[in-house]
Amino acid sequence: MGDLLKLDLPNYLLLLAAFVNLLLAAVIYFNSNKKTSESLYSFLALSCSMWALGMFMYRGIPNSYSALIWARFYYVATAIIPASLLIFVMSFPNKVDWFNKKVLATILIISLFFSILPIFPNTVVTKVVFNQGRENDIFFGSGFNLWGIYLFSFFVLSLLILVKRLLNSTGPIKKQYIYILFGSYISVIIGVITNHIFPFIFNNPNYAWIGPTATIIMVVIITAAILKQRLFNIRLIATQLFIFSLWIFLLVRAFISGSIIDQLVNWGSFIGTVVIGTFLIRSVSKEVSQREKIEKLAEDLGKANERLKELDKQKTEFVSIASHQLRSPLTAIKGYSSMLIEGSFGPIPKKAQGALEVVFQSSQKMISVIEDFLNITRIELGRMKYEMSDIDIGTLAKQVVEEQRPQMTKNGLKLEFEDDGNDHNVYADLGKINQVFNNIIDNASKYTKEGWIKVRVENLTNQAGEEVVRFSVKDSGVGIEKETLPKLFEKFVRAYDAGKVNLIGTGLGLYVAKQIVEGLGGKIWAESEGKGKGSTFIVEFKHTKPLAEQEKEKKVVEFVEGI
DSSP: OTTTSOOOHHHHHHHHHHHHHHHHHHHHHHHSOTTBTHHHHHHHHHHHHHHHHHHHHHHHOSSHHHHHHHHHHHHHHHHHHHHHHHHHHHHTTSBGGGSOHHHHHHHHHHHHHHHHGGGSTTTSEEEEEOOTTSOOEEEEOTTHHHHHHHHHHHHHHHHHHHHHHHHHOOHHHHHHHHHHHHHHHHHHHHHHIIIIIHHHHHSSOSOTTHHHHHHHHHHHHHHHHHHTTOGGGHHHHHHHHHHHHHHHHHHHHHHHOOSHHHHHHHHHHHHHHHHHHHHHHHHHHHHHHHHHHHHHHHHHHHHHHHHHHHHHHHHHHHHHHHHHHHHHHHHHHHHHHHHHHTTTTSOOOHHHHHHHHHHHHHHHHHHHHHHHHHHHHHHHTTOOOOOEEEEEHHHHHHHHHHHHHHHHHHTTEEEEEEEOSSOOEEEEEHHHHHHHHHHHHHHHHHTOSSEEEEEEEEEEEOTTSOEEEEEEEEEOSSOOOTTTGGGTTSTTOOOTTHHHHOTTOOSOHHHHHHHHHHHTTOEEEEEOSSTTSOEEEEEEEEOOOOHHHHHHHHHHHHHHHHO
8 A cells, every 4th residue: 555655744644533433423323322313423434534544545546547547536535524524413412303304305415416516626626636746636627616515515615504503502512513613613624724715725735634634623522512411321432433443454455465375364353353353342342331321220219219208208297297286285184084083074984984995095095106106206307305414214104003003003014123222323315205205115014914013223234334324124925936026116117917806006116216216326126036925125224414414523633633
């Protein structure tokens, strides 16, 4: 090839432009949906590649006849460029299907006419005079001016459409239009000046090769605009660029090989790389496609999750409002039924007293359930407030036991209380701890038909070496299976067969207790040897000294240090 063609710097640049245009045309085509306007851009890049290749061959051919053939090919490719650009600009970024068929047919007919025109003698290019050592001389025919008007009109029409679309667009699409406008019209302006204005002024320009070379700017910028939003495709594009470059290199070597052996080796290498490269591109394409689907799925799941969070918040707000509305009338029912039972409104017949007892107990249970719902909404909305103070858990536990003993005795259960006699001081919320203790003891009574319930308070040293106060409630009830223990403190979870013992349980009490205890810095858990073997519920808080005593110790330490 070096013996036949002139290879100076302009020709190397032209060859590079032809190669880059062809490479990016292939990349865009194989990475675009064939029904979108992006696929049309590959034809624009391909026509630019033909333009650069035609100029390369025209400048390098060492005789006038061959140079004339390539000059006409060069002007044929030139005529395809404005039509390809106009169709691409008119369709981008929509689908090709929308394109007006009459408009498309008109553009294709006009462009086809002016693309074929340079082939005919004495129309656009009449002859080429080969000049040894300097640029060839091109002589133009009577059709050149009309041909130039066609080019100018299509380029101006594309520019007007681009500007209009740019002014009416926003966001990423607007940025893409800016890329396309900037990239294409830098190349167009350079090409028009060097290839069509210079011939009128200087007759035979020496810089016509600059126009095709400048298309590198256009294809690189527009390719960046099209692929800008496709980060996952970078790996696929890089693979395609490498494979396509290797194919083109081996194909060129196969054509220019001298001996038969070299041709066989080069053609064999080319065919082998085509097969292997195709499989490699498909493999990477499949992986990229899967990753894009996963990303899309993750995005959809993220949106769905946000929507679920919003719905859950709305649900929580609704439950809070509904619970507040229900608690007021139930409190009134409980209060007045209690007053009726106590005879505050006069004597009540025995039959009516039994009914009032049922009303009182039922309203009390309903208020307890509603209180659990209110606590859940406070916890989930982050509105749970704690009033911290020094508390003696032993004293509090004994008080709760004495309050519940009459009802336990009435139900035929033996309620015992044990205290190791130590100081059981913790820093917590008295009201909330009282609620937790009542909840746990009441829960034990619900699932113990007969037998006993033992409440114990003691001081222990945990595994971390800290002194803790432990409150435990042990019963002889239905027990808990090992599979249920890890889930026992979750919302709406109850032990297996619990419904047979307690029909009205909601599975909320232990969940609320856990949230409160952990919110106060404590720990709560349950232990059981299995079904029918009873269970033990344990609450632990870090043992603390009363604040007054801590202040005294602090003052003593400060006094000693001062001495």
